[in-house]
Amino acid sequence: MLDRVVHLLPPELKAVLERLPESSMEHLEEIRIREGRPLELGIRGQSRFAASDGTLRAGSDGAYKPTADICRKLLEKITNHSLYAMEEELKRGFITVAGGHRIGLAGRTILDGGNVRGIRDIGGFNIRIAREVVGSARNLLPKLLDKNRKTIHSTLILAPPQQGKTTIVRDIARSISYGHWGMFENAAGWSGRKVAIVDERSEIAACVRGIPTFDVGPRTDIMDACPKAEGMMMLLRSMSPEVVIVDEIGRPEDAEAIQEASHAGISVIATAHAYDLHDARGRPVLRQLLDDGTFTYVVELKRTAEGFMHRVVAADMKDKLPAAAREPTAAAKGEPERVAQTYSGFQRGDVP
Secondary structure (H helix, E strand, O other): OHHHOHHHOOHHHHHHHHOOOHHHHOOEEEEEEEOOOOOEEEEOOEEEEEOOOOOEEOOOOOOOOOOHHHHHHHHHHHOOOOOHHHHHHHHHOEEEEOOOEEEEEEEEEEEEOOEEEEEEEEEEEEEEOOOOOOOOOOOOHHHHEEOOOOEEOOEEEEEOOOOOHHHHHHHHHHHHHHOOOOOOHHHOOOOOOOEEEEEOOOOOOOEEOOEEOOOOOOOEEEEEOOOHHHHHHHHHHHOOOOEEEEOOOOOHHHHHHHHHHHHOOOEEEEEEEOOOHHHHOOOHHHHHHHHOOOOOEEEEEEEEOOEEEEEEEEHHHHHHOOHHHHOOOOOOOOOOOOOOOOEOOOEEOOOO
8 A cells, every 4th residue: 555655755754664564554544644743554444653663553652753854845745846736725624646645734724814725834644545445335236226217326325534435435436337236136237327426535536637547437427626516517517427426525515416416317426424324414414415305325334343334224214213223233144134214234345
C-alpha cells in the first residue's frame, strides 16, 4: 500500500516508513503526520506509532516526530507548490490526489464573513490510502436486487468513517455496469445497467483528467470533482442513467436531487455517515429521504477483527425497530437470511 503514495512523501518521511515491516505495510490504510508529534499509522483498523528504527509501537513513546520542515515539504508536494491553485480544496479541508487518495488537513482556518475561506499554518495531515477491492460487494449485491425491474433497488449505505463505504459502492458500480449480479443465479441473463457516478471528492473512480483509474465498469459515466446535487442533475439531463451512485450525502440539496432521480425511475445508491438506521433517522436530511420512501433498503457496514461485515434492513422499518434488534447478532447456523421486511444479522463481507 505504501508504494501508492510514497511519491508524495518527503525523503525523510519516506525513509522512516520504508524501514517498517513489509507485512504491516501491505495493510496500511492511513498515515497521520502531525508537526512535532508522533507519526501515527492506521493498519487494519488499528492505531500504531512508527519509530525511526523501523519498529511499530502501540504507544507513542519513542515514536518518530516529523519536523516543521518535513510538513512544509509535504504540503508543497501535495499542492504542486501552489497553495493558490488548491484554494477550493483547502476550503473543504482536504485534497484528493491522483489514485483517489484523500489527504485531510488540519490547521488554522481563515474566515471571511464567518465562512471558512481556507486553512493556514497547516500542521496536521491524514493520508487515506484508497484501494480497489474487486468483488467486495459480491455477497451484498444479491440482497439488494429488484427482481421485477432486473436492476438494483435504491439503497442507503451507512457506516462511520473508514468502514468501507466507498470501497463497496465502487464495486457495486463496477458489478452492475458489467452485468455481474453477484451470487443471485436468476440474474445470470440480466444485462448491465448504465451507471452515473457523482464523485465529488474523486475517491470512487479516482479520475485523472476525466479518466477513471479504478475499474467502475464499461457502462459508467463519472462527473468528477462536482458538488453532488449539481452533478446528479447534470447527469440526469445529459447521460440518461439507470443507476446513480453518490458518496456521503447529507445536505438538503442532496436530498432534493436524489428525490428528483427517484421520481424519474432511476435507482439511487448513496452512502452517509451514521452508525445504523436509528442514528440515520436522527439526521434531518436522511430522515426525510427515509420517510419519503426514497430508499428500499438500508445497509449497515461494520468493521470487526474478522473483517468487514454488513447487514441489510428494510428502510421502511423506521423507529418501529425494537432496541434489541439493533444489536449486532449473527444469524443462527442454517437459518435463512432475512432481508425483505425483517432485520438481518451481520453477514461477512468480501472486503479483507
